[in-house]
Amino acid sequence: MPAGLRAGxxxxxxxxxxxxxxxxxxxxxxxxxDGVYTLLKRYGLPPSKVMIARFWExxxxxxxxxxxxxxxxxxxxxxxxxxxDGASIRSSLGxxxxxxxxxxxxxxxxxxxxxxxxxxFKKSRELLVPAYWLxxxxxxxxxxxxxxxxxxxxxxxxxxxxxxxxxxxxxxxxGGPDPGAIGQRGRDRLYEDEYAYxxxxxxxxxxxxxxxxxxxxxxxxxxxxxxxxxxxxxxHEYYLGRLPISRDHLRRLSDRVDIVNNLYERHRxxxxxxxxxxxxxxxxxxGKRIDIFYYYQANNPKSKKLANTLLAKVDEKYAAKQPxxxxxxxxxxxxxxxxxxxxxxxxxxxxxxIRNKKDQDRFIIxxxxxxxxxxxxxxVIDYVK
Ligand SMILES: [Zn+2]
Numbered sequence: 001m002p003a004g005l006r007a008g009x010x011x012x013x014x015x016x017x018x019x020x021x022x023x024x025x026x027x028x029x030x031x032x033x034d035g036v037y038t039l040l041k042r043y044g045l046p047p048s049k050v051m052i053a054r055f056w057e058x059x060x061x062x063x064x065x066x067x068x069x070x071x072x073x074x075x076x077x078x079x080x081x082x083x084x085d086g087a088s089i090r091s092s093l094g095x096x097x098x099x100x101x102x103x104x105x106x107x108x109x110x111x112x113x114x115x116x117x118x119x120x121f122k123k124s125r126e127l128l129v130p131a132y133w134l135x136x137x138x139x140x141x142x143x144x145x146x147x148x149x150x151x152x153x154x155x156x157x158x159x160x161x162x163x164x165x166x167x168x169x170x171x172x173x174x175g176g177p178d179p180g181a182i183g184q185r186g187r188d189r190l191y192e193d194e195y196a197y198x199x200x201x202x203x204x205x206x207x208x209x210x211x212x213x214x215x216x217x218x219x220x221x222x223x224x225x226x227x228x229x230x231x232x233x234x235x236h237e238y239y240l241g242r243l244p245i246s247r248d249h250l251r252r253l254s255d256r257v258d259i260v261n262n263l264y265e266r267h268r269x270x271x272x273x274x275x276x277x278x279x280x281x282x283x284x285x286x287g288k289r290i291d292i293f294y295y296y297q298a299n300n301p302k303s304k305k306l307a308n309t310l311l312a313k314v315d316e317k318y319a320a321k322q323p324x325x326x327x328x329x330x331x332x333x334x335x336x337x338x339x340x341x342x343x344x345x346x347x348x349x350x351x352x353x354i355r356n357k358k359d360q361d362r363f364i365i366x367x368x369x370x371x372x373x374x375x376x377x378x379x380v381i382d383y384v385k
Pocket of ligand 1: 174180181192280281
């Protein structure tokens with residue numbers, strides 16, 4: 001199989017109604033009497049030549065001196081382990097094919113009946129899907145499709161694997177009933193949540209191009225990446241997993257962190273790094289000539305390093321783009337709920353103040369929003385290195 005195609009399948013990513021991430025495969029530890037044939041059969045896969053070849057390809061790191069199963073090792077099966085959002089299989093997987101959804105439901109049911117799964121998927125929130133069912137039904141080979149980015153940007157091509165194994169939580173500030181700060185520009189109103197969301201989506205897309213697993217903590221099906229100057233406001237955002245964003249301020253903050261921390265635990269063993277980036281476009285400081293504030297977690301040197309790395313990268317890029325403009329960034333710690341409670345290495349960024357005329361100039365131009373997303377992505381890559 002050509003390398004590009006293989007990367008495309010391994011990183012076959014799609015909008016899980018809940019999460020954007022590289023697929024996790026089901027793993028098994030073979031018993032004494034197991035062979036590849038019996039493992040495939042147990043998981044309802046046709047033990048064909050193609051499937052057996054696929055199995056060894058997935059487990060190429062375990063092939064030493066011959067393609068045979070060894071006890072005490074975990075093998076990957078060509079079956080994805082996906083998140084069930086509690087609503088429906090179609091919304092969980094971002095698919096519209098009802099027949100496929102029914103097939104997946106029957107598949108999981110039969111695995112449960114056979115005792116392969118300990119709990120029904122509605123309880124475990126985990127759906128198993130044979131990988132080839134999805135690659136058959138979508139254009140998974142070269143580019144993965146993420147409807148969350150909107151029609152113009154939904155196709156995402158893999159550029160490299162520099163962020164492979166990294167789980168990144170992107171947390172655009174506010175959303176739902178909470179628009180955040182509101183700026184006035186002529187007759188238009190600029191809403192912080194919409195701009196933070198747009199920049200965060202752009203960052204998510206970049207991170208995916210480098211092989212990261214990305215979770216958008218806030219999502220809005222209506223709004224993909226928008227190249228407009230004035231981003232129309234709505235309150236349709238919800239939290240990952242289709243949780244409504246509470247009207248209650250404290251509840252809103254704790255829900256946000258709980259969602260991330262639960263996922264953090266799920267990825268704790270296997271992730272190479274887990275990072276959370278919160279993005280806001282308001283600022284507590286007025287009149288100071290500081291462009292971007294980076295806040296890190298108190299007593300967490302990794303968080304401080306991430307904040308400094310992001311600042312250095314944005315600083316470098318900014319200086320190249322607008323020489324002599326006198327850019328200034330600031331890194332400090334701050335007692336914020338999302339920072340103090342989040343388990344991943346977290347940074348909270350204020351990209352500017354949407355109420356400030358000068359800052360508005362930077363945000364209403366779509367290219368500028370893209371540029372800052374690109375730089376933050378490069379900063380994350382620098383940090384992970
Ligand atoms: Zn804010």
